[in-house]
Amino acid sequence: MTTETAQRRASTAPLISARGVTVKFDVARTGKQMIALSNIDLDVMEGECVTVLGPSGCGKTTFMNVVAGLVKPTSGSVFIDGDEVSGPGPDRAVVFQDYALLPWRTVFDNVRFGLEMQKKLSDGDWRDRVQNAIDMVGLSGFESSYPRELSGGMQQRVGLARAFVAEPRILLMDEPLGAVDALTREVMRDEIGKLIAQTGKTVLFITHSIEEAILLGDRIVVFKSKPGEIKEIITTGIEGMGSERNAQNDERFHELREHLWSVLANEAAAASK
Amino acid sequence: MTSFLATGPSLGGSRVGAWLAGLSLRSRILLISAEVVVMLALWQLVVGVFRWINPVFVPAPLSIFSGLGDILSSGAVAANAPASLQAWVVGFGLALVIAIPLGLLLGVSLPVDRIVGPIAWAIYATPSVAYQPLAKAWFGFGIGPVVFLVLVSAVFPIMFNLAAGIRTTNTSIISAAKVYGASKFRLYPAIYLPSTVPFLFAGLRQGVVLATIGMMVAELSGAAVGMGALIIRSTNTYQVGQAFAAIMLVVIFTISMVQVTTLVERWVAPWTRGAGK
Numbered sequence A: 001m002t003t004e005t006a007q008r009r010a011s012t013a014p015l016i017s018a019r020g021v022t023v024k025f026d027v028a029r030t031g032k033q034m035i036a037l038s039n040i041d042l043d044v045m046e047g048e049c050v051t052v053l054g055p056s057g058c059g060k061t062t063f064m065n066v067v068a069g070l071v072k073p074t075s076g077s078v079f080i081d082g083d084e085v086s087g088p089g090p091d092r093a094v095v096f097q098d099y100a101l102l103p104w105r106t107v108f109d110n111v112r113f114g115l116e117m118q119k120k121l122s123d124g125d126w127r128d129r130v131q132n133a134i135d136m137v138g139l140s141g142f143e144s145s146y147p148r149e150l151s152g153g154m155q156q157r158v159g160l161a162r163a164f165v166a167e168p169r170i171l172l173m174d175e176p177l178g179a180v181d182a183l184t185r186e187v188m189r190d191e192i193g194k195l196i197a198q199t200g201k202t203v204l205f206i207t208h209s210i211e212e213a214i215l216l217g218d219r220i221v222v223f224k225s226k227p228g229e230i231k232e233i234i235t236t237g238i239e240g241m242g243s244e245r246n247a248q249n250d251e252r253f254h255e256l257r258e259h260l261w262s263v264l265a266n267e268a269a270a271a272s273k
Numbered sequence B: 001m002t003s004f005l006a007t008g009p010s011l012g013g014s015r016v017g018a019w020l021a022g023l024s025l026r027s028r029i030l031l032i033s034a035e036v037v038v039m040l041a042l043w044q045l046v047v048g049v050f051r052w053i054n055p056v057f058v059p060a061p062l063s064i065f066s067g068l069g070d071i072l073s074s075g076a077v078a079a080n081a082p083a084s085l086q087a088w089v090v091g092f093g094l095a096l097v098i099a100i101p102l103g104l105l106l107g108v109s110l111p112v113d114r115i116v117g118p119i120a121w122a123i124y125a126t127p128s129v130a131y132q133p134l135a136k137a138w139f140g141f142g143i144g145p146v147v148f149l150v151l152v153s154a155v156f157p158i159m160f161n162l163a164a165g166i167r168t169t170n171t172s173i174i175s176a177a178k179v180y181g182a183s184k185f186r187l188y189p190a191i192y193l194p195s196t197v198p199f200l201f202a203g204l205r206q207g208v209v210l211a212t213i214g215m216m217v218a219e220l221s222g223a224a225v226g227m228g229a230l231i232i233r234s235t236n237t238y239q240v241g242q243a244f245a246a247i248m249l250v251v252i253f254t255i256s257m258v259q260v261t262t263l264v265e266r267w268v269a270p271w272t273r274g275a276g277k
């Protein structure tokens, strides 16, 4: 998969291209502006999985929201396949940290939400597509459950199915496993890795877990805070999207982990000053 | 999930709590019945047997039951309940018709909230007793003032809860809806309305209780018919048992209407049923 990606990367223009993205928020309390993101440049190639790592509050979610079309940058732009983003679109799907499921809808109806809003329910096979997505994330049998009847991990599986069924070119994941318990988190991390590899989607995966960033990412973008900027971009160079157990013996994995630890520790120290 | 649907503190915390939460419906009914029987027995002892309290002020349970028999058999209930019921239903119905569109508007539109909101809160904050003389002047002595007080009492909790429900719609659900293609227009039926349903029903339950209070306020101050009139007449003739029996009927009616509201909610909004098992 990595060699394939590398070939595609060499032959095509970036699918996602952020140019000078700056976001400022008005702070009502002080009447001043705070700079959440400053001058972000980033290219993501088709089929690539880029993980974004950084301390909390450094602007990761804001960046993803800009790419998703939910937040308009104060200056700069994001281009998808060369077209400037002006709002959300069917080429991008988002998996939210807090799942953002509709509590009044069953699993099945949550997953079909995207098709419904994009008026694709007239497609003859939509039921099969929804069912396939549910099966793919391992939720067969829970079609008529309500979100509150499911564990956090299972709710996020619904979030994943909802994203995949919309058949976007780009998957934006904002700490999708951030609210999931530790054990489920590792299991689902590996499953997400496999799904990404199988479907060949272009992925922007935000996390504050170093392991997730290394194991899922073709490249890792490290953010720093105050203001939110890119500190460095690292190509992982780890073959395949294996589980940590396989990668544990990998020297590169350890090297990366140590490096990222020290970078983030410095960042955290700087941020708390 | 940090949604507005998150339930409050669970009953299952302590050992007694866990035992209570684990009871079957039948055991729960038995428990409540036992509670009521014990309470009535104590009450009967305190008032009826030992006479620690003057029964003219608080009648003993047995005299309330005989009072209930009296007002049922004398036709007093049959003569007064329909008038109250009619005023309550008409007033509550009008409250719904007014509160639902206004509540939606108030929740959706900031300008409407800024302009209408303060006036509505001012009216809501006024004790309904204060409207009673006005209501009489406006609507005469028939069912009019009763309907008006029911309406004024029920309309605001429904309206404000509905508006609050819309304004507190989970923002990441709204983001998700936008991401998956909901137009601004589709957000209302697809997101805001369903997410406000639990708030609407919370408002309805409050509205039911306040509607009855409004009804009693209107009827107690000189209505010719109605349960309030029956209570006044019984008290004036020192038939306190009958007065308490009439109050009991009103309470039973109100609790039943709250239960009906909850049943309708379970039917309309099955997703709110039961804590996240």
Ligand SMILES: Nc1ncnc2c1ncn2[C@@H]1O[C@H](COP(=O)(O)OP(=O)(O)O)[C@@H](O)[C@H]1O
Pocket: A025, A026, A036, A054, A055, A056, A057, A058, A059, A060, A061, A062, A063
């Ligand atoms: N809508 C907003 N209004 C004002 N400030 C915001 C808003 N969204 C985010 N911020 C601020 O921008 C900074 C970056 O937030 P965020 O992108 O959520 O960080 P991260 O996802 O990396 O934790 C934070 O300081 C946050 O308080």
Ligand SMILES: [Mg+2]
Pocket: A060, A061, A062, A174, A175
């Ligand atoms: Mg975030």
